[in-house]
Amino acid sequence: MSVDVKTVKRVAHLARIAVSEEDAERMTGELNAILGFVEQLNEVDVSGVEPMTSVTPMEMKKRADAVTDGNKAADIVANAPATDENFFLVPKVVE
Amino acid sequence: MSDLTQLTISQARAKLRAKEISATELTESYLSAIDRANGTLNAYVAVTGDKAREMAKASDARLLKGEGGALEGIPLGIKDLFGTEGVHTQACSHVLDGFKPRYESTVTSNLWADGAVMLGKLNMDEFAMGSSNETSYYGPVINPWRRSRLDTVVMPTTHQGDGGFVSAGGTKTQRSLDNAQLVPGGSSGGSATAVSAFLCAGATATDTGGSIRQPAAFTGTVGIKPTYGRCSRWGIVAFASSLDQAGPIARDVRDAAILLKSMASVDPKDTTSVDRPVPDYEAAIGKPIKGMKVGIPKEYRVEGMPEEIEALWQKGIAWLRDAGAEIVDISLPHTKYALPAYYIVAPAEASSNLARYDGVRYGLRVPGKDIVEMYEKTRAAGFGREVKRRIMIGTYVLSAGYYDAYYLQAQKVRNLIKRDFENVFAAGVDVILTPATPSAAFGIADEDMAADPVKMYLNDIFTVTVNMAGLPGIAVPAGLDPKGLPLGLQLIGRPFEEETLFQTAAVIEQAAGRFQPEKWW
Incomplete structure (x- = not known):
């Protein structure tokens, strides 16, 4: 499988990365090189093989449903580019 | 000894405990070495001199009272991927500009609890994506080794x-x-250069596809990627969560064992942290390997592999045989599919992990006319080319209509790769010996690699299988190539049998000797 410039632009939008016409053209070539490389996986007979879901066989750890942390709103917003009274500020979302 | 930076961790530990030297003296030696070298080698992206002096002073007080921890007073460098409270943590990306976390990663917390001193944050490929440390926003790291x-x-x-x-x-x-500048490998290039050039006693690193072992091999240092789940991932900037593991880069096998003992822990904050006590890795060093079964996988003899790599491998086989190990030929039939499967799984996980860099909660924000344009502009400006490439691949293989063909197929192949190893271990093989990399260090701005991303990816051909199967792997220096550059061998072990790796790597180290670059910087 290979991608064209139109697909690259669509994927870039899905990934929320602005691309110029020039970027999109360059990326098309690069992505096709990588997709060409991974194509060889189709040779592998995977009938009856389950996809890996966990690299080490383990029970998912569970913890007690208790409040153990919190009350640190100021810490959480400390690195944000724009905040107001411990809220993150973003451009207007709803008209 | 006049230059304290020449001491290994175990040597410095003995001198500190005997009060022959102080943590403050040792730390000052490293800080002045960094001051002289960093402008040339670019290993550190942030030097925390004041913090280092403060920590060293506290270590001296504890040592005086005889209360020193396992790493008391040992100055370390920390890869920029580890969250360090109040200190530069950017995964060497522009998108995390100015980020100073309000928390400390579990691995670094463990090191400080054992008395280690932080010298600063080490350069790396942006978000750990790269094999040459050239994708860093802070510029390439220079290998202290030259041809x-x-x-x-x-x-x-x-x-x-x-x-x-x-x-x-x-x-x-x-x-x-020769004057040509070489790469230290990646992504933990800053860690490898800093350890090799005596700019820290040891360093933390991380390995998703070979990012500890490949740079260790390129710089004549020892690097171990432990079993998935051995070191907590909490507080480490995520790249590909099912593959990422932290580990040390050190000057010798014993130092790597000392560091891993402190870094590893059982952590309730990481659900994939495995509930097993951390053994005393150092105790494994010096144990005989007589009767150990060492597997030599035929699939690692790849086409176009340089002669010196094959020769190095043969030397390693001879050393282990001479030490009484039984050498057996083995087959890991799905080896060649590990790298292509990795280049689906890792970008897929990365595209999801890196979705959080949106200009809202931390780091860079580029304004836009609405929120979507703000996201798109921020991410376009904040991520470098290699990171964008991987996010794009990941987004594509996870998008509607392609998920089964790419991602599901890769995860099935991954199970087959893991099964190959399980079969070999079930047949009685204790450890597997392979080359660590397909070549020695290459030049900065290598044209072939710049032109074709897949060429750069091939650097990880011998290391990536280990991440795909979650196994432990160590790279240990084993010799120099004809141009005088270090080459490494890799040992792969059963899950949670890091002790076997230290035990066997020590035998190789004993036979090969240790290597350090001639100082030119």
Whole structure:
């Protein structure tokens, strides 16, 4: 499988990365090189093989449903580019 | 000894405990070495001198009372991927500009609890994506190793010798260093250079596809990626969560064992942290390997592999055989599919993990007319080319209509890769010996690699299988190539049998000796 410039632009939008016409053209070539490389996986007979879901066989750890942390709103917003009274500020979302 | 930076961790530990040296003296030696070298080698992206002096002072107080921890007073460098409270943590990306976390990663917390001193944050490929440390927003790291050549010098018939004029004439050979700058490997290039150039006693690193072992091999240092789940991932900037593991880069096998013992822990904050006590890795060093079964996988003899790599491998086999190990040929039939499967799984996980860099909660924000344009502009400006490439691949293989063909197929192949190893271990093999990398360190801005991303990816061909199967792997220096550059061998073990790796790597180290670059910086 290979991608064209139109697909690259669509994927870039899905990934929320602005691309110029020039970027999109360059990326098309690069992505096709990588997709060409991974194509060889189709040779592998995977009938009856389950996809890996966990690299080490383990029970998912569970913890007690208790409040153990919190009350640190100021810490959480400390690195944000724009905040107001411990809220993150973003451009207007709803008209 | 005049230069304290030459001490290994185990040597410094003994001198600190015996009060022959102080943590403050040791730390000052490293800080001045960094001051002299960093402008050239670019290993550190942030030096925390004040913090280091404060920590060293506290270590000296504890040592005086005889209360020193396992790493008391040992100065370390920390890869920029580890969250360090109040200190530069950017995964060497522009998108995390100015980020100073309000928390400390579990691995670094463990190190400080054992008394280690932080010298600063180490350069790396952006978000750990790269094999040459050239994708860092902070510029490439330079390998302290340079190629050298043997020149035959014709001596004049009458020349000034050591004891006055002599007239012997004849020729002599001398090694001269080439000026070309080489990469230290990646993504933990800053860690590898800092350890190799004596700019820290040891360093933390992380390995998703070979990012500890490949740079260790390129710089003549020891690097171990432990079993998935051995070190907590909490507080480490995520790249590909099912593959990422932290581990140390150190000057020798014993130092790597000392560091891993402190870094590893059982952590309730990481659900994939495995509930097993951390053994005393150092105790494994020096144990005989007589009767150990060492597997040699035929699939690692790849086409176009340089002669010196094959020769190095054969030397490693001979050393282990001489030490009493039984050498057996094995087959890991799905080896060649590990790298292509990795280049689906890792970008898929990365595209999801890196979705959080949106200009809202931390780091860079580029304004836009609405929120979507703000996201798109921020991410376009904040991520470098390699990171964008991987996010794009990941987004594509996870998008509607392609998920089964790419991602699901890769995860099935991943199970087959893991099964290959399980079969070999079930047949009684204790450890697997392979080369660590397909070549020695290459030049900065290598044209072939810049033109074709897949060429760069091939650097991880011998290391990536280990991440795909979640196994432990260690790279240990084993010799120099004809141009005088270090080469490493890799040992792969059963899950949670890091002790076997230290035990076997120590035998290789004993036979091969240790290597350090000639100082030019």
